[in-house]
Amino acid sequence: MKLRAYQNELVEQVRQAWRAGYKAPCIVLPCGGGKSCIVAEMARRTTFNGKRVLFLVHRRELVEQIKKTFIRWGVDMKLCEVGMVQTITRRLKKLARPALIITDENHHSLAQSYKRIYEYFSDVPRVGVTATPVRLNGDGLGDVNDKLIVGVSAKWLIDNNCLAPxxxxxxxxxxxxxxxxxxxxxxxxxxxxxxxxxxxxxxxxxxxxxxxxxxxxxxxxxxxxxxxxxxxxxxxxxxxxxxxxxxxxxxxxxxxxxxxxxxxxxxxxxxxxxxxxxxxxxxxxxxxxxxxxxxxxxxxxxxxxxxxxxxxxxxxxxxxxxxxxxxxxxxxxxxxxxxxxxxxxxxxxxxxxxxxxxxxxxxxSAPPAGVKICCPHCGYEFPTAERKLETDSSVGLVKVEGFKLDFSSPADCHTYPELLQYAKSHGYKSGWAYYQARQRGLIG
Ligand SMILES: [Zn+2]
Known part of the structure; x- marks a missing residue:
């Protein structure tokens, strides 16, 4: 099994972060970006070099799931301990020293039990993964991580057919x-x-x-x-x-x-x-x-x-x-x-x-300011709010001018290509034009 290019890139960035002296970077990747493959690959490389990995999860149910993934990925499980945080905290003294600690769902890691593990193995490099590096109260993870490594966005994953629109x-x-x-x-x-x-x-x-x-x-x-x-x-x-x-x-x-x-x-x-x-x-x-x-x-x-x-x-x-x-x-x-x-x-x-x-x-998502807003699904035109015209802003003028060349509302479009052009100029997906055209009987 192989990582996708953007996943490889993240593994490489983590290595560079360690080399640059960071102790605990955290990978940020949207749901569906393949976080489990990335950590599996890092665990595989570490155990391949004969070094131990400690992998922390926050729910017992995850232990078996992760182990299955790791085995499929070729991680040497003799050198990899996958455990629930609470269990590991109790067994710290019996654990062989790992060369790498990986924290799954890193946003949970404020809990005392995580910190005890991190402090016990304070000189062991760590890496975390999460889609949302924030606590419930909105705080960042600065108390357990020292660098965020942000991967591709959810929009990128959608545009590249990794996630559904x-x-x-x-x-x-x-x-x-x-x-x-x-x-x-x-x-x-x-x-x-x-x-x-x-x-x-x-x-x-x-x-x-x-x-x-x-x-x-x-x-x-x-x-x-x-x-x-x-x-x-x-x-x-x-x-x-x-x-x-x-x-x-x-x-x-x-x-x-x-x-x-x-x-x-x-x-x-x-x-x-x-x-x-x-x-x-x-x-x-x-x-x-x-x-x-x-x-x-x-x-x-x-x-x-x-x-x-x-x-x-x-x-x-x-x-x-x-x-x-x-x-x-x-x-x-x-x-x-x-x-x-x-x-x-x-x-x-x-x-x-x-x-x-x-x-x-x-x-x-609202289109940029100054663009007339229409519902991408049914074509409903939002009433234009009374806007102060920024006459001194050349940027604003350019936008309005560009807009005049275009159709000012979906109702002005009478053919499928016109709808497509409208969609393009408003940042809508071509599916919108298709839907509109179908609804109006412009295409079969
Ligand atoms: Zn609508």
């Missing part, structure tokens, strides 16, 4: 005002109540049928009861669904997951399987029903459905407005090791960057 809808956002936060997260019981009160259940079915009918979907719920109820409602509406959670007996869980893989179950409802370390099966649709304060959780849940079929569009249905807190899942983000990287400033930016169509709930 996606359509994002946010219909009927439940009213979340008045929800309390505990340990940095909304309280599940309150979300559950809000969900029932807002009668979101009926909408979940309606919009699934409208936007993703028949697609394998994973539903992320607020609580076990909420998840069970959601599965029931799907079943009552003739869509085969099942619920699983951390306490579902293993045999039952395996049965449900293989039924989902086969397609005998279409919708899988769960609370937090991803962060509990289970291998959530691939799907083409994510239904977000749990408002979260965690960027990590949001990205994990939203992007999972982009990994299954890079050749097909994935659908994300966000009923709880997570996009409004975090922006689009594949937004380019500025990561930092600092404690709180300009959180306030960022929040303001997010709400400006994302637009939602009032007609069809399609949710998308």
């Amino acid at each position: 996606y359509d994002y809808y946010a219909p009927d956002v439940a009213d979340l005002t008045g929800l309390h936060v505990s340990h940095g997260e909304y309280m599940a019981a309150e979300i559950e109540k809000a969900m029932v009160k807002n009668t979101v259940f009926g909408d979940v079915i309606k919009y699934y049928k409208q936007l993703a009918n028949g697609k394998k979907a994973v539903c992320y719920c607020a609580s076990v009861r909420h998840s069970q109820r959601t599965a029931d409602v799907f079943n009552e509406n003739g869509i085969k669904a099942a619920h699983i959670d951390g306490s579902t007996p293993k045999a039952e869980r395996d049965r449900i997951i293989s039924a989902f893989r086969r397609g005998d179950i279409t919708v899988l409802c769960n609370v937090d399987l991803i962060s509990e370390g289970f291998d959530v099966p691939d799907c083409e649709c994510a239904i977000l029903l749990r408002p979260t304060k965690s960027l990590t959780l949001y990205i994990q849940q939203a992007m999972r459905c982009m990994r299954y079929r890079p050749d097909k569009r994935a659908v994300i249905i966000d009923h709880v407005g997570n996009y409004a807190r975090f922006g689009m899942p594949d937004d380019d983000r500025q990561w930092s090791l600092e404690k709180k990287p300009k959180a306030q400033h960022k929040k303001q930016e997010q709400s400006d960057k994302v637009k939602q169509c009032p007609e069809c709930f399609y949710t998308f």
Whole structure:
């Protein structure tokens, strides 16, 4: 097995960082970028040279998964210890000294148990991997890492067919005002109540049928009861669904997951399987029903459905407005090791960057300022806000001029090529033009 070019590049950058005197770099790569292959390759090279590796995971369920990957990748498991952090902390004195410590899901590593391991082996080089190098409270990882090595972006992975492009809808956002936060997260019981009160259940079915009918979907719920109820409602509406959670007996869980893989179950409802370390099966649709304060959780849940079929569009249905807190899942983000990287400033930016169509709930990154905004899905034209014309800005003028040459709204386009040109000049995917043309009967 071989790494892709950008993955090799990351391994090389880690080596250079060590050589330059950094002790604990952290690789940042989006979900679907192949983090496990990269760490497997680093473990393989280390054990190939007869040196020991210590690999830290945060959930017991991950140990077997990782071991399987490592064996497939050719890691010499006699020299590689894969262990849950808590277990390793207790066994420190019995452990042979590693030449490399790898930390999976590096954003968890603030916990005391991680720090004890790092301090015990304080002169051993480390490397971490994560898609989101931030703590729940938004702090960077500067207390455990000394360098961030940022790989390709989610957009790059989509453009290079490693991840599926996606359509994002946010219909009927439940009213979340008045929800309390505990340990940095909304309280599940309150979300559950809000969900029932807002009668979101009926909408979940309606919009699934409208936007993703028949697609394998994973539903992320607020609580076990909420998840069970959601599965029931799907079943009552003739869509085969099942619920699983951390306490579902293993045999039952395996049965449900293989039924989902086969397609005998279409919708899988769960609370937090991803962060509990289970291998959530691939799907083409994510239904977000749990408002979260965690960027990590949001990205994990939203992007999972982009990994299954890079050749097909994935659908994300966000009923709880997570996009409004975090922006689009594949937004380019500025990561930092600092404690709180300009959180306030960022929040303001997010709400400006994302637009939602009032007609069809399609949710998308706003085009650059000055460009007329139309829904890429249904063509709805957003009313132009009263804007101060920056007459003294030549850049602004150029933009407007360039725009005049173009069609000023999709309604001005009367042929498929015109729509394609419109799409191109507005930064829309050509799929948008195709959809428009189909809807208007311009193409067969
Ligand atoms: Zn629309």
